[in-house]
Amino acid sequence: REPKQQQQKQKAYGVQAPAVKPRATARQPPPACSVPLELVFVSAEVAPWSKTGGLGDVMGALPRAMAARGHRVMVVAPRYTNGGKDIAKYKDTKPLAKSVWVELNNSWHELKYHTVARDGVDYVFIEHMCYQREGTPYGDASGPFADNLFRFALLSLGALEAPLNLPIKRDLQTGAPLDEVYGQDVLFVANDWHAGLLPLLLTARFRPYGVYANARCCLAIHNLAHQGSHEASRFHDIGLSGDWYSALEWQDPGDKQRKKTINVLKAGIVTSDLLLTVSQGYAAEITGMPQDARVDMLLAQRANKLRGIVNGIDINEWDPETDKHLAATYSAYDLSGKAVCKRALQREMRLPLEPDMPLVGFIGRLDYQKGPDLLLDALPTLANLECQVVLLGSGAADYEARLKEASHEFGWCCRGHVGFSVPLSHKIIAGCDILLMPSR
Numbered sequence: 305r306e307p308k309q310q311q312q313k314q315k316a317y318g319v320q321a322p323a324v325k326p327r328a329t330a331r332q333p334p335p336a337c338s339v340p341l342e343l344v345f346v347s348a349e350v351a352p353w354s355k356t357g358g359l360g361d362v363m364g365a366l367p368r369a370m371a372a373r374g375h376r377v378m379v380v381a382p383r384y385t386n387g388g389k390d391i392a393k394y395k396d397t398k399p400l401a402k403s404v405w406v407e408l409n410n411s412w413h414e415l416k417y418h419t420v421a422r423d424g425v426d427y428v429f430i431e432h433m434c435y436q437r438e439g440t441p442y443g444d445a446s447g448p449f450a451d452n453l454f455r456f457a458l459l460s461l462g463a464l465e466a467p468l469n470l471p472i473k474r475d476l477q478t479g480a481p482l483d484e485v486y487g488q489d490v491l492f493v494a495n496d497w498h499a500g501l502l503p504l505l506l507t508a509r510f511r512p513y514g515v516y517a518n519a520r521c522c523l524a525i526h527n528l529a530h531q532g533s534h535e536a537s538r539f540h541d542i543g544l545s546g547d548w549y550s551a552l553e554w555q556d557p558g559d560k561q562r563k564k565t566i567n568v569l570k571a572g573i574v575t576s577d578l579l580l581t582v583s584q585g586y587a588a589e590i591t592g593m594p595q596d597a598r599v600d601m602l603l604a605q606r607a608n609k610l611r612g613i614v615n616g617i618d619i620n621e622w623d624p625e626t627d628k629h630l631a632a633t634y635s636a637y638d639l640s641g642k643a644v645c646k647r648a649l650q651r652e653m654r655l656p657l658e659p660d661m662p663l664v665g666f667i668g669r670l671d672y673q674k675g676p677d678l679l680l681d682a683l684p685t686l687a688n689l690e691c692q693v694v695l696l697g698s699g700a701a702d703y704e705a706r707l708k709e710a711s712h713e714f715g716w717c718c719r720g721h722v723g724f725s726v727p728l729s730h731k732i733i734a735g736c737d738i739l740l741m742p743s744r
Contacts, residue, residue: 387438532568
């Protein structure tokens, strides 16, 4: 095998390719934590059940990694059924007999819970009629759902009730069910604005009654462009007294004429015990450079509570040596399978089977910040350079329409898939020669 590996390295990297130490056949287990914590991740999406981009990926991998280190971990997310089309995604989950009633927007709502345990993580999905409509987790072809403030306030309330009411606690050593609740001494990790109300509701609706006195909450900011801004008149939808309005009110400091709004992410920033983001570089960017609505000025005031932790990847799911989605496996030492993956991707996307034509891939959310228009505008140039282009993503309706149009206008070299497909995302990563990640 060694001669073949050397040939492949020389073919891929040139004769002067440096020697690389082969990876061990078995990876070392992660280091055990010194103090096990009770962690409750709260997110609008979690792979593989719901996913529109990187947030779903992180929530699908990070909790499992924390459980592998010895922590007790729960993940709470909505149970989206997409008008009934996605019910099968939750076929392995089981409904709990225990339901919870919460008060929101001057009415009472029953929340039902479905759970499943995987890889040491307790996944909890909240069932409510507002999560059953057709569309993505955030909207449909007409745009974002008008009641998203209510929908995600309900997520935060349901997540706060889960550790107190759901008897899903398991033994950390054996995994055996204990028929106990997690209890109050937990650490919540709220992700993005969709869970940004959690630290505020924790402070305003639970701690005054002695509940969660020792609990703490971190707010993880993955994407500052989405802040959950709403008309100030929508404050009453959250069900808090006027004493808490100032925690949500926000006005762009750079535009004194701008009408005041309520900003959910702002509420999370000022009421969380700790702020996290996806890298040290992004932490510096969002505190030192102008951001949407100038929230960077607020973050700069709390910079001593902000930590940048680099996002990782699931090295088992994204290992090309074992990936079940690929037409052939490969490694850094034997790249022959990558050519097979490229040909299979070209065939699946109905592109000419040209091994020497550069194949460019894009995977991401279709919104302004991610820059899909930069790539779509470059398609004439890429076509003139005799490149093939494969795009995968969902998001804003206008970008989705442009992606579909591009497949027709540049049909000989471009294919776009609106929506999200886990198998196709793996095939694009493995099969493309160039991966583009435009961003603003």
